[in-house]
Amino acid sequence: MINEYFHKSLWVFHFNSGSCNGCDIEILAALMPRHDLERFGIRLVGTPRHADVLLVTGPVTRKMADKLKRIYEQVPDPKVVIVIGSCGITGGVFYESYNLFGPVDNIIPVDVYVPGCPPRPEAIIHGVVKAWVKLEKLRRGEEVAA
């Protein structure tokens, strides 16, 4: 009964696939005292094996594509993928670059897109909440829209 209402906190693995670091700084801003996502138990972890969510920034360079795929496969199921920033969604300013393998959904399935260059911490938190809702549904085995 208690387990039903107290699921594990959301643990996030952050993967930088070639970002300019703008989005990464905004992710840190979401964790800092002003927004303080950690008060909900949401925290970054050092290995995908402990994660529920894969947070991807950057447009995915050629060198990073296989790493992204492998890390996605290493996250235990059920899992959710969030893409932070325009680069990971469309390629952004690197659109059609010879060195890109992305955007992210060319390589792995994406559940939540957070657009912006970079997106504000409020937008990132909104994306995380959306991902959390989807993850809870996946944990209960409910049908979720693709």
Next chain:
Amino acid sequence: MTLIKTGQGFWDPVVWLVSVALSALIVYWIWSKGRKDYKEGTEQDKPFLCGHPEPEKGKVHVRASNIYWGFTEALKGYYDPLIKSHTGVLSDYVGWLIGILALVSFIILVV
């Protein structure tokens, strides 16, 4: 009956066995609380190496020579000729034995 007093403490195999069994039970309980939803035989079952593929075990194995490489490096002048003389041919070793025996005999008997 099985208790041995050493002066510093005691040793009792029954106490030891009970302690080991208790520790094993605690370890098993902690292990059983771990996640069970990993899919065996997939990437979820492999070590995380920052996204890199797992190299062959032989390539990441730390060789025993890593422990004493400084020793062999410092005594290179002594080891290098020794390694060269180790041909692996039995007759060479027998030759060395006879030669050294002859030298020692000469030193003892003549000098």
